[in-house]
Amino acid sequence: MQFKRIAGFSAVFLLIISLLTLGAFAKEGVLRANGSSTVYPIASTAAAYWNANPPAADTEYWGPENYGIDTDESLADYWAGLYGLDTFNVVVGLSHSGVGLTKVENGQVDIGNSSAAVEYEFPDRDEEELSGFTDHVVAKDHQAFSVSKEIYDAGVEFLTKDELVAIFHGEITNWKQVRGPDREIQVVGRAVGSGTETMFRINVFGTTDVDPAGVDIRKGQNQMVKQTIIQSDNAIGYPGVDFVSSENPAIDVVWDDGNRYSVEDAGWPLGRELHMYTYQGTSEKEAAFLRLILSDFGQKVFVEESTDYYPLSEAEQEEQLAILPETK
Amino acid sequence: MLNKISINLKLILGLSIVLSLIGFLLIFVLAKSFNIYLFLIAIIGVFLGWIFYEDETAKALLFAASTSAGAILLLIAIFLFIRGFPAFQRDPIFFLSGSTWNVYRDIYSLGPMIWGSLIVTFGATLIAAPMGVGAAIYIGKFAPEWLRSVLKPAIELLAGIPSVVYGFLGFILLNRAIMDYFAIPNMGQFIAPSIILGFMALPTITSVAEDAIDAVPEHLEKGALALGVTEWQAIKEVTLPLASSGITAALILGIGRALGETMAVTMMLGHKTKYPSPLFDIFEPGESLTSLIASQIGEASGQAVDALMGAGLLLFFIVLVLSTTSRIIQSRLQRRFRRG
Structure with a gap:
């Protein structure tokens, strides 16, 4: 035993x-x-x-x-x-x-x-x-600018840098101010402190020390940003280029140098x-x-x-x- | 002689197990390196102990199993206090009531998040309290046996659904539905997690409130019925007042559940670390204490980590107070009926 x-x-x-x-x-x-x-x-x-x-x-x-x-x-x-x-x-x-x-x-x-x-x-x-x-x-x-399909279909296929900055600062609040339909703009940001948000601020504002008052909601992951843009009919966000689809199309930008870039271009200004x-x-x-x-x-x-x-x-x-x- | 040796052996064995385990824990907590050898010594000790002194070893192991929960709670409290305290130390009033949370400028105050937690929890309570207590009364007093046997497990199952599922449903369905129905331009509104949390807190409230109603001695209600009142009158005038402290305990527990819920809230809320304007605008996106921690801890460094630990400490303290209060009320209730 x-x-x-x-x-x-x-x-x-x-x-x-x-x-x-x-x-x-x-x-x-x-x-x-x-x-x-x-x-x-x-x-x-x-x-x-x-x-x-x-x-x-x-x-x-x-x-x-x-x-x-x-x-x-x-x-x-x-x-x-x-x-x-x-x-x-x-x-x-x-x-x-x-x-x-x-x-x-x-x-x-x-x-x-x-x-x-x-x-x-x-x-x-x-x-x-x-x-x-x-x-x-x-x-x-490349960080894309992506909008809800309804906005893209209504004709917002590009935004200038000034327009983007004004949207993120909350100075432009309606899509009709930027060639779109009469609908309020919902700005979807990324979690503060994240690598994505940091690079976005550097590329668009030139510094991280800004308070983009126009951002309505923030999401922790690219996937959630994409979902939120798809679920809404009035949203703009900046997910990684991996997270753009026909449901949340990427738009072009006209940058400081006056050139229009699409997200696939080598000179796309939101690279990291x-x-x-x-x-x-x-x-x-x-x-x-x-x-x-x-x-x-x-x-x-x-x-x-x-x-x-x-x-x-x-x-x-x-x-x-x-x-x-x-x-x- | 032999006896003496064996006592010494027992002592050495016991001490080596305890000391090596403590050492193992200390090294683990201090995170210098994972020292496997101390753990091995403890295992060898237990192994030898079981062969030579099975009774004592079994008792000691059972003791360790039962007290470790308390020890873990204590360790969590100590850790949270050590890590969370610096955030309060700097400027406690600003930390708790200021309005700025700016990671890029290292300015941290929890005001908007405390307010957000209050809004979400208040909304959840508005839904969960009447529904939960109502369900408890119906199940406890009116429901026929077959319905009761269906409803009770159904409500308990509600508590078994993982919170990520609630969050997913809320994000996919509720956020969008509210946006459309109320014609508001944004997702991530306060009201969505309020509604979902209401359902999540429901099982807690119902089961504790039903226990309280059940605990009221039947003869008191029977006595009232004998005097000719209706069934509802007896419940309203006799049972509910007697169960009221138990029902209060149920509500407090439910509030604690809603306040501490994280996953569902994180998925639905808009993570905007500002006060809504006007203050009571439940359609604005916002942030709660739990969702703040969940959404930012992964990316935080330096002072931001301290501030998030401070938020954790605050949450821990509030939930601790809530559940302790609820416990005290419940045990008072039990004592009262035992005496009566």
């Missing part, structure tokens, strides 16, 4: 210990990223490809010869091999820009995804306090960079994964083909690759 009990408990005990050790080991080899929901689609697609590790012959998912890479190694083996590393798993978590940056700073993750530069996310801190962060720009996002930050330099492990995303292959597959974001120009790509440690 006594023996049985000891045996039973030993079994349970061993199970717990082995689970704990397994957990500790599993944590060891993994590259972790966390942060902005805006950067998430890029990072998580890249991680999915990395973890699946397709062979070189698999031209649908890898096919290195199409990108001028001469190798017969599988995807992750090749990129990790550039630094002489064995392959490892990549786990991408989803939170907010500020959370991702805090986590990378505390060493809880290796890469912090952020939709705004770190100096905008932590405005209280001076340059020296932020010097630990290394910025890697992986793609560009999407960042993946590392802390205390960039380790070879981090660099291997970032190099994949920054490569021609990564820009095409993870940015161009799987999101509505915009890939880096060739010069920007070179600039970003130069930040990473030298390959072996």
